[in-house]
Amino acid sequence: MGPTCRGNTRGDRQRLRAGSRMKRVLLDRVTCEGHGMCEVAAPAHFELDDEGKLTVLEPQVSADDELRVQEAVRSCxxxxxxLEA
Known part of the structure; x- marks a missing residue:
């Protein structure tokens, strides 16, 4: 019986398929002021709620999304x- 992805997050499954270590985006909630520039740059990864609180929707960053997330990090x-390896 081979390995299974059951119970893993979407990011875990993507990392297993890619066969390499994915980068991870980290948020300093104390520093965040809710400007929303990150949400504009990478909406699949960030969401700002009505109170200006940021949620990281997908902390694992695939190679396909890396440029968008790098732009989000730079735009803050x-x-x-x-972004850490």
Whole structure:
């Protein structure tokens, strides 16, 4: 019986398929001021609610999304986001 993805998150399954370690986006909630620039740059990864609180929808960053998430990190005016390997 081979390995299974049952119970893993979508990001875990993507990483298993890619066969490489994916990057992860980190949010400093204390620093975040809710400007929403990240949501504009990478809407699949970030969502700002009605109260200005940011949610990281998908912390795992695939190779396909890496440029968009890098742009989101760079666009944050208070440097509340970080991309790590």
């Amino acid at each position: 005016p208070v440097a509340a986001l970080r």
